[in-house]
Amino acid sequence: MTSTTDVPPAIFSLPIPSLPSIPPTLSYDPHRAAHTPLVIDNGSTSLRFGFASSTTPQVAPNIVSKYKERKAGKQLLLFGDAVDAEGGARSQAKTPWEGDVLLNFDALVSLA
Numbered sequence: 001m002t003s004t005t006d007v008p009p010a011i012f013s014l015p016i017p018s019l020p021s022i023p024p025t026l027s028y029d030p031h032r033a034a035h036t037p038l039v040i041d042n043g044s045t046s047l048r049f050g051f052a053s054s055t056t057p058q059v060a061p062n063i064v065s066k067y068k069e070r071k072a073g074k075q076l077l078l079f080g081d082a083v084d085a086e087g088g089a090r091s092q093a094k095t096p097w098e099g100d101v102l103l104n105f106d107a108l109v110s111l112a
Contacts, residue, residue, distance in 0.1 A: 044097040047080055062097065065089040 031051055041048040043062060050057035060080025067076045067089035078086060083093050096104045 042096070063093050063095050065093040067092055
């Protein structure tokens with residue numbers, strides 16, 4: 001007869017996945033009095049945007065989502081990396097381009 005000793009089960013802690021984060025946005029306050037324009041380059045795969053006085057633009061994927069926030073009941077227009085920050089917005093995300101062909105004009109107009 002074989003005897004087995006009771007060994008306590010091993011407990012391992014699993015890493016907690018981090019939520020997607022939106023990078024901090026540039027403040028418009030220094031540009032408000034100078035009326036600095038915002039420049040948007042709507043490419044087929046990436047969206048480049050920034051202030052006209054900036055030397056380097058910010059780059060994000062060219063994806064747009066109109067999303068109604070449940071808590072406040074407000075309609076939000078999210079684009080780029082911000083779409084990943086809201087759980088329900090990802091299912092409503094659209095891209096205006098497929099390759100170099102414009103297929104979803106409504107998503108393109110939403111940014112303007």
